[in-house]
Amino acid sequence: MLLGVDTGGTFTDFVVLERGRLRFHKELSTPDDPFRAIARGIEQLGLDANRLHLVHGSTVATNAILERKGARVLFVTNEGFEDLLAIGRQTRQELYALRPSSRRHLLPASTLGIRGRIDARGDEVQALDASGLEALAARAREHDAVAVCLLFSFLNPDHERRIGERLQGETFSSLSHEILAEHREYERASTTFLNAYVGPLVRHYLERIRDRLAPRHFFIMHSGGGVMDADLAARQAVKLVLSGPAGGIVAAEAVCRQLGLEKALTFDMGGTSTDVSLIDGAPARMTAGKIADMPVAVPMMDIHTIGAGGGSIAWIDDAGLPRLGPESAGADPGPACYGRGGRLPTVTDAHVALGRIPARIRLGGHMPLDVGRALEALKPFGRSLGLDARQAAQAVIDLANEHMLGALRVVSVQKGHDPSAFALVCFGGAGGLHACELAELLGCRSIVLPLASGAFSALGMIVGKRQADVSLSRRIALGCADAGARLQEVFDVLKARARRQLPGLRLGFGMQCEMGYVGQGFHLTVPFEGDVGAMVGQFQRLHEQHYGHVLDREVEAVTMRLTAIAETPTLQWPDLHVRSGPPCAVGYSDVVGFGSVPQFRRDHLGCGARLDGPALVLEDTSTFWLRPGWCLEVVEHGHIVISRSAA
C-alpha cells in the first residue's frame, strides 16, 4: 500500500494507491507538530500504518531555516577564514538603499579556525594541527552540531576526514566533501552549514514518525525530485530544504508521460507567488538554489518563482504608472471581495469584477464573494488611470499576465526553448484564470489541467523514484590523451558513492559534465557517454546555440554529476469512472466582454466530455476560464486537455 503525504503550510495532503485505486484526503496542517496531522489522516483513511510504504514531503527543514529555529552550530574551517559565511560574496542585496533592511544573515553560533592547508593541486602545504583536534572536540560538545568546510577538501579530503573521525560520537557533524564535493568554498560552506543547522531537527522528526508509525518502508522526497531513504535524509537534511515545489513537478512529469507529451511548461500560480518550470523529456534541474539569501548548491528542480499571485495588490506609483505586487493581501484580510476588511484591489478582485470567478460560488467551499466590494476597491485605482472599475479590472489582469509571461519566458525563451512547442500544465489555485491568455501570448497549442491538481504534490510523492545525486569537481583538460580515462575514473567513484546510498537496487545512471572553455566560469552541461571528442563537439554546438559563437580555446570539464535512479515499474494509473451523457451547465455567469457564459462542474464531466469556450469550469478551490477559440476534453485517467478549436 503506497501512501504519499505532503505537509504544506495550510493543508496536509494524502494520496493512497491501493489495489489500483487512488484515494485523496486533506487534513488541516498542525505547524506546531506536523506529525499530528499525519497521524490523524492515516487514522481517518483507516490505513494500517505497519503495512505502509510511506513517502513524505516535509517542510520541517525549510521552516527551521526561515524561522531561524535550527541547531546551535559550530562552524570549523581553515585558520584565517572564520568569517567565510559572514562575508559571503561581499555584495549588498539592494543597490540603491542607504538604509538597507537590517535583517541579519543566518550564521553559525560559533566558528573555529584550525591550522592546516591543502593547495589548489590537492597537496598538503601545511599539516593539520593535531593538537587543535582536542580543543575542537571540546568546543563541539557545547553545540548541537558541527559543520566542517576546509579549502580544497573536494580535491583532498584528508584533513576533513581526520576532523570527522575525531568528532565521531561527539555530536551531529557534516563534512563538506561528503555533502557537496564541488569547488567554490562559500557555496560549499553554506550548504554544509545549513545541513548541520537543520540536521538534528530533521533527524528527530523522522525518528519520531518511524517510532510512532513503524511503516514498512519510509522515504522522503528531496529537492532533486526523487525520494531517498529516511535514514539518509536525516544525515543529508539540506537536500530537503528546497523540496517544497518538487512534488508538483514530478507529478506534472508523470502526467505528461501518460499523455505522451515530451515538452511542457509547468505553471503553479498561488495566492502570493507563482512557480514555473520547464520539462523537456525530463524536468530542468539546477544547482544554484538559495534559501534566506544563502546558497544551497544541491541539485534541485529549476524553478523560477515570482512574487505575484492571485492576492497581489495593484497600485499606482509616484509617476502615475500602475504596478502589481509584491505586496499581497494574503489570507487575512484577503482580497476585497472576501469582505474581511481588505480595501485594496487584487488580481482575484479583478476576476470577480469581470465575472470570471462567479460570485455565487463559494471559494474553497466556504466563502461567499462580494462583487460590490471588488468593484469598490478597483474604482480609485482606475480613477488615477482614467478607467472605470471594469476597465481597471482588465488592467490588473493585463499586469498579472505580463508578470506571468515574464516568468514563463525566463525558463523557456531565455534558455533557448521555443515555448510554442510546449504544453502549459496548470495547477495551483489561481492559474486556471490566466492559462488560456498566457498560452495565446506564448503560442502554446495545448493546456493540461491534471486530475487532482489540488493534491498534486502528494501525487508527486507516490510517483517519485528512488534517486541519488552525487558530484565531484576535478579540472580535466579534454585535449589531453588521458581525458577519457580520467573522466571514467571520476564517474566510477561517483557510481560507487551512489550505490552506497541506494544499496541492493538495480540502478540506471545519468552522467553529465559541466564544461567550459579554460578560464570560463560558467559552464554548460553535456551528457557523458564515454566519447570525449563527441562531448567537445556537443559543447561547441551548445555554445553556438546559446551564445551565437564558439571560441578557439581549450575545453575543460570542471564538475562531474551523476544521477542514479532505481529501476522500478512505472505506476499504473487507475482510469476515471466513465460518466455518460453530454456535459450539463450548472449555471450561467455574465463575463464582461463575453456575455452569458455557461458554468460546468469538473466533477460532473466524465471521460470523453468536450466543451467549447467560452465556458467556466469550477472546482472546489479553483476556476478555469476557457476562452473562445479553445476546446476542452476530458481524456482517460481524468486529466483535462485543452487545445485550440479547429478554425
Place this chain on the structure above:
Amino acid sequence: MNAVELSLAAHRLESICEEMGAVLQRCALSPNIKDRQDFSCALFDRHGELVAQAAHIPVHLGSMVYAMRDVVGMLDWHEGDIVVFNDPFLGGTHLPDITMVMPVFLRGACLGFAVSRAHHADVGGTTPGSMGIHRHLADEGCVIAPTHWYRAGEECPDLVAMFSKRMRSPDERMGDLQAQRAACALGRRRLLEWRGPELERVFERLLAVSEGYARAMLRDLPDGRYEFQDVLDDDGTGHGPLPIRASVCIDGECATVDFSGSAPASKGPMNCPLSVTAAAVYYAFRCLMPPHTPQTGAIFRPIQLRVPEPSLLCAPQGAAVAAGNVETSQRIVDVVLGALAQAIPERVAAAAQGTMNNVVFGGIDDDWVYYETLGGGMGAHGGGPGPDAVQCHMTNTRNTSIEVLEMHYPLRIVRYAIRRGSGGRGRFRGGHGLVREWEALRPSMVSLLSERRHSAPYGLLGGGSGRKGRNLLFDGKGWKELPAKVVLRLDPGQRIRIETPGGGGFGEHDGPTSR
C-alpha cells in the same frame, strides 16, 4: 498608449536588459566579468538617450547616460554595425570599461541601440591590469575612440589587430568582446520581435513619465542650500590631500549641485571625466527614489551639475583617469550625501568605506592578470547599524572564490576576515571593514589604488568615524606599511595585506554601542 500599456512595455524593456546581462555573464571568459559581474547592459533610443538598463553596477548607470550623447551623431549608422569604444572623453569612463554599441534597424530606419559595457582585466598600458599610477591617459592603456568592429556586417580587421598587438592575453579579451556582442545581438533581436505599442512612442512616453520620479523625490526634500567638503588622500604622485566641495541647492522640483572650490585636475589617475562625476551625483539622488524607478536618462533631468572646467571632476583631455571611476566617485558620493544629511539626516547614512580598494596582480615572467576590489564597512543610519564587509555605493562586484582564484593564478590567500572594531561608534555603529592577505607563489607585480588611508569615513549626528584603511607588505622579514597607491614587485613568499576602512557611526554614543 495608456499608462497600463506603458507600464507593461517598461517592464518588458527591463527584462530585455536583464536577459542581455545573463548572456554576457554566461559566455564571458574573464573572472572579472563572469564571476565579479563588473558589467552593464542597456537600451538607448535613436537619439542616444538611455531608455532601459539592468541594475548591475551603480557607477555604470549614471555614466551610461553619457555613453551615446556624443557618439550617436558622430557616426553614420548602418544595419550590421558594431562599434566599440573606451575613450573616457568620448562616451567612456576609464579605459578598462569597453563599451559596445549595436544599432537596431527596423524597415530601414534606426530604432535605437543595444549597448553593453564591461570592465576588461587588461587593455594594454604600462602596468598589468591597466589600473596603475600614471600621469597620462595614453600610458594607462589603448585609447579606443568609437571604432567599427563590424561595418554593415563586415568585420574590420584593424580593431582585432590592435587587440592582439597591444593587449595582454588578447584571446581572453576577444572572448569577452564576443560575449558583449552576444548580449547586444540578443537585445537587438528582442527589439525586433517586439509586439505591442510602437517602440518609438514607448521610448518617448517612458522618458517623459520617468522624469516624474525625480521630481516627486525632489519635491519631498526641504528647499535650501546645503554644503559639505571632504578630501581624497592623494593623487598617487605625492600630492594631496585633494578637496572635494559640493553645494547642493534644492529648489522645488529641481536640484543644482555645484562643485566650485574642488581640487584642480590631478597629476595622477584620480581625475573624473564629467560622465563619472555625474554618475556619482546621480547615484546619491537615485538612492532617494523608490526602488522600482525605471533606469532611464530622464530620471536625472531635473538635477543640474556645475563643475569647474578643467578640474579634478571634469578632467582635461588626455589626463589620467584610471581611479576616477573607482575611487574619486566614492568620495563624490560621500560629499553629496554629506550635504543632503543636513536636510534629511534620517534618510541618509554616515559615510561608507569610501574606496573600492583596487588590487591588481600580474605576472612578471608569465602572462596573467588578476583584478579585484574589496568591500568594507557601510555607514550606520537612523534605523540601524551599517552592514560589515560589503561593497558600498558605486560598485557591487562579487568577490572571487578563493578556490577559483588559486586554481587559476599563482597566488595563495592566507587570510580573509572581518576587521572587527573598525566600524565607527555611535547609537548605531558603522559596518566593519575586512582584511584580505595574499601570498605570491611566483614573481608578480601588484598595483594598489586605495583611499581613506589618511582621512576617515565620517560619522553622522555625533557618531564616530570609521577606522582608516591600511595596506601592508610582508617582505620576508617583517611587516611594512605601504602608501595608499603603489605599484611594486612581489617575490615568492612575500605577502600583501589590506585592511579596508570601517563605516561611520550614527548618533551619539551613550552606553554600549549596538553590535
